[in-house]
Amino acid sequence: KVILTPAGEVLYKYAKDILALYAAAEKVIGEMTGLVKGSITIGAGSTIGNYFLPSVISEFRKTHPKIRVHLFVENMQRVIELLNAGNINVGLVEGDVKRQKLVVEKLLSDELLLIVPPHHPWAKRKEVSVSELIDEPFILREAGSGTRQTIEKFFARYGIALQAMKVSMVLGSTQAIKEAVENGLGVSIVSRWAARKENKYGTLSMVNFKEEKMLRNFSLITYKNSVPSHAVEEFLTYLRSYPFDKLLS
Structure with a gap:
């Protein structure tokens, strides 16, 4: 833990004031000229960063062509670390976030579904019980992933620990998991956003859970004491x- 000296406390206060004045001046000038400039650095979880944020950024830049956007796609834990370190302006993550020094806002709800290859016996079923997954080769995201956090909590409600699962692979991205499932290396659980194209074209089948829907939130996170620029x-x-539902249509 870093503790500031009395002189450091004074410098920190003035530094915050300077940043706030700069942001205010930038905003006023932007309003006067009608043109917003600057850059934004975003950190996003795998599902958000790969499957809907590119469309959002593309549409945003049509009306804000002078704003540069930098996007880092990481797991949830890494996004929070980057935000706390001041390396990104905004975080977008899946799963539960400890607030501490962060402001957490829900953007929308997400449903996770079981995915299986089209030749799998479950592909023809509408739903599968959670307990049936215990004896099936299962492909899992890495520790620190928001998707993995949601899966662990869901399984725990039905008395199932990951140690009881036949985990065949642990992979660091949703895309890698989909490829592995398509090639018959196991089954897995991903966001409905992530598998909608594969389900549409028949390379993967999405199956519901018998017990209940596996739900989580997509959240916007910012640092509590940050001074946002106009951009x-x-x-x-x-x-x-943003009307996120249109991306699923």
Whole structure:
């Protein structure tokens, strides 16, 4: 833990004031000229970063061509680390976040579904019980992943620990998991956003759970004491009002 000296405390206060004044000046100038400039650095979880944020950023830049957007796709734990370190302006993650020094806002709900290859016996079924997964080769995300966190909590509600599963592979991305399932290396659980194209074209089948839906939130996270630039404020406003459901149509 870093503890500031009395002189450091004074410097920190003035540094915050300077940043706030700079952000305010940038905003006023942008409003006067009608043109917002600057850059935004975003950290996003695998599902959000790969499967819907590119479309959101593309549409945002049509109306904000002078704003540069940098996107880092990491697991949830790494995104939080980057935000706490001040290396990104905004985080978008899947799963539960400990608030501490963060502001957490729910953007939308997400459902996770079982995915199996089209030749698998479960592909013809509408639903599968959680207990049936115990004897099936299972492909899992790495520790620190929001998807893995959600799966662990869901299984725990039905008395199933990961140690009881036949985990055949642990992979670091949703795309790698989909490829592995398509090639018959096991079954897995991913967001409905992530597998919608494969399900549409018949390379993967999505199956519901018999007990209940596996739900989680996609959340927007920002650092509590940060001073957002005009560019960041514009993106946050755009994101909060974005019609995400149209991406599933």
